[in-house]
Amino acid sequence: MTRKGMEISTVAVIGAGTMGAGIAQVCAQAGWRTHLHDAHPDGLAAGMERISAFWDKGIARGKTTEEQKTAWSAHLHAVNDLGEAVATADLVVEAVPEIMDLKQSIFQQVEALAPPEAVLGTNTSSLSIGTIASVLKHPERLIGMHFFNPVPIMSLLEVVKHEGASASTVALALDAGAAMGKTAILVNDVPGFATSRLGVVLGNEAIRMLADGVASARDIDTAMTLGYRHPMGPLALTDLVGLDVRRDILLNLQASFNDDAYAPHPLLEALVAEGRLGKKTGKGIYDWSSGSPEPCDLPDVK
Structure with missing residues (x-):
């Protein structure tokens, strides 16, 4: 339920990278009209393709049906304009890089464009929720919603409340997590959360x-x-x-x-x-070029 007792019908996800695409996917699978937005059209297209490829892989493995993909796809919409993406949203989830100024700027824009009752969630994994919220006219609307990669598979949602978050905002985040099939934990706004x-x-x-x-x-x-x-x-x-x-x-x-x-x-x-x-x-500590982690040479830092 939203802050006014209405059921969630529309979710906007801001940022179509790995995390944003995954969040949009589970929102669509929950049956909500889902608007995926990215400031870069190429990034938005890549995010939509990532979701489609995930479903196709599930079909190939017998874990997903063509009918499910068709139904889920009908809920998912790529939206280039931020205002259009959030105009009817009951919940907005931001999933952009871990840059405080960027997140604050996005939420200031979203607050002006989204319905006044919409709950605003940030997928930050470490930044202060209270500091992000401090630039808003209504900071009580903001809540941390920390998902885990890969979002469609990982069952945990870390809900992070800052001191000014309203009880209804916290409740909405917890209920949304359950509707997405996640087990939610509630954590206070401290560095690094839990x-x-x-x-x-x-x-x-x-x-x-x-x-x-x-x-x-x-x-x-x-x-x-x-x-x-x-x-x-x-x-x-x-x-x-x-x-x-x-x-x-x-x-x-x-x-x-x-x-x-x-x-x-x-x-x-x-x-x-x-x-x-x-x-x-394709490479980090391991070499992933084959799709699985394989040993590889590492820089000498001694």
Whole structure:
């Protein structure tokens, strides 16, 4: 239910990258009219293609039917104009890069264009929700909605409330998550929230161990998947999330806590500098050119 007791019928997703496309996909699958918007037409087209390809892969594997794809596709619309995308939205979810000024600017525009009762969700993985909300006329409308990659598969939604968020805004985010098939946890607005604060530290330490020659990347990952029953090792997960994303979260935590324990390891910095950002670029800690993580040479940072 929305803040006025109305059912969600339209969702706008701002940003058609990996996360935005995934969020739009699960919204369409939930049966909502879904508007996917991106400032760059090529990016919007790529996001729509990514969703279609995901459904096609599901059909090939027998997990999705042609009828389901047809029904879901009917709910999904690429919208080039921001005003048109949010004009009738009950929920707007932003999924743009982790840049505070960018997110604040987008939400200022959205607040002026979307219906006054629309709830505004940000998919930030580490930035302060309260700081993003501080530029709004009605900050109580903003809530953190942190999804996980790949969004259609990962079942967790981290709902992050800042001090000014209204109870109805929090309730809408939790209800929306359930409608998308997610299990939602409610977290207060602290640096790194719950998941990023734990996840990036584990990933950064795994990179340190790799650089120190403790074990190979594959063996470090196997230690966690078999020894601690993690579904994916910390190094493969870092590649999946994006090395640049992980680096930016660490820098944010380092600044927020004034603690160099969160400083990105030099190997992580070197990989990002080389443009090796993980699976999305074909190579990071692993080589993903075959579709699966394979060992590859790493920069010497000693």
